[in-house]
Amino acid sequence: MRKRIALATLFTLLFTLLFSAASFAQMGGGGGKPSPAASATCDLGGGKSIKTDYSSPRMKGRKIYGGLVPFGDVWRTGANEATTFVASSDVVVGGKAVPAGSYTIFTVPTADKWTLIINKKTGEWGIPYKYESDELARVDMKVSKLPAPVENFSIAYDKSAGGCTLHLDWETTRAGVDITAK
Numbered sequence: 042m043r044k045r046i047a048l049a050t051l052f053t054l055l056f057t058l059l060f061s062a063a064s065f066a067q068m069g070g071g072g073g074k075p076s077p078a079a080s081a082t083c084d085l086g087g088g089k090s091i092k093t094d095y096s097s098p099r100m101k102g103r104k105i106y107g108g109l110v111p112f113g114d115v116w117r118t119g120a121n122e123a124t125t126f127v128a129s130s131d132v133v134v135g136g137k138a139v140p141a142g143s144y145t146i147f148t149v150p151t152a153d154k155w156t157l158i159i160n161k162k163t164g165e166w167g168i169p170y171k172y173e174s175d176e177l178a179r180v181d182m183k184v185s186k187l188p189a190p191v192e193n194f195s196i197a198y199d200k201s202a203g204g205c206t207l208h209l210d211w212e213t214t215r216a217g218v219d220i221t222a223k
Contacts, residue, residue, distance in 0.1 A: 076120035076194075083198035083205035085222040089130040091205065093146070093196050095119035100192045105212040106150050115158065117167030118148045118209065119194060124167075126159065131223035132204075134159060135180035138223060144177065148209065148216065155182040155209075155216040182209075182216040189213075 076096040083091045098120040103109050110116050118124045123145040130141045139159055147158040147170060162175040187210060194211040204221035 079195070081196045081198055083200065083207075083220070085130070085132070085204055085220075087222070089132075089222045091129070091132065091198065091207075091220060092127045093124060093198075093207070094127075095124040095194075095196050096121040097194050099194075100190065100212060106214055107152065110150060112151045113149065115147050115149055115168075115170035117170075118146055119167075119196075122167060123147065123163075123165045124196070125163065133221045133223050134178065134207075135182070135218040135220075137178040137180050139177060145172075148182070150214075150216070153184060155184050156180065157182050157207075157216075157218055180218055182218045185215045185217075187213050187215050 076098040079095055079097045081093045081095075085091065096119045106112065124147075126144045126146045128139055128141050128144075132139050132141075135157065137159075142161075143163050145160045145163050145165055147160060147167075149156040149158065157180045159177045159180070160172050160175050161177050162172045165172070190213050191210045194209075197208050197210070198205040198220075199208060201219065204219065207218050207220055209216045
C-alpha cells in the first residue's frame with residue numbers, strides 16, 4: 042500500500058513539474074521566463090494622460106518582422122496579455138477620435154506600412170485575434186528604420202507640441218502615430 046501511495050505521489054509531482062515547465066515556457070515564448078511587464082505614459086496637459094501597459098519580448102537572435110511576427114497578420118503588439126491603452130480623456134489618434142476609456146491595441150505590420158487597431162474589448166490574452174466586431178478604429182502608422190537593432194520590444198511616448206507620438210520599437214523598425222487631446 043505504501044509503495045502505491047509513494048508511486049502515486051511521485052507520478053503527481055512529476056506531472057505537475059512537467060505541466061508547470063511547459064506552461065512557463067509558453068508564457069515567455071520558449072525562453073524559460075515570461076516577458077517582463079512594462080508601461081509607458083504621456084502627459085497631455087490639463088490633467089489628461091495616456092497610459093499603455095504591455096509585455097516586452099526579447100529578440101534573442103530571431104528574425105522578428107516577417108518571421109516571428111508575420112507580415113499582414115494581426116499582432117498583439119507585445120507578448121502575453123494583450124497591450125492596454127488607457128486614455129483619461131477624449132483623444133485623437135492618427136486623426137481618429139477615441140473617447141476616454143480603456144482599450145486594447147493590436148497592430149498589423151507589413152514591410153512598409155503598419156496599422157494600429159484600437160479595440161474596445163479588454164482583458165484578453167492577445168491571440169488569436171477574433172475581435173473585429175469590437176474595433177473602435179484602425180489607424181495608419183508611420184514606419185521608419187532604426188539606426189541600430191533594438192533587443193527589447195518597447196513602447197514609448199515622445200512629447201510633441203500638440204500632444205504625444207506613440208512609438209513601437211523592435212528589431213530595426215519603428216512604427217509611430219501622433220496622439221492629441223481632444
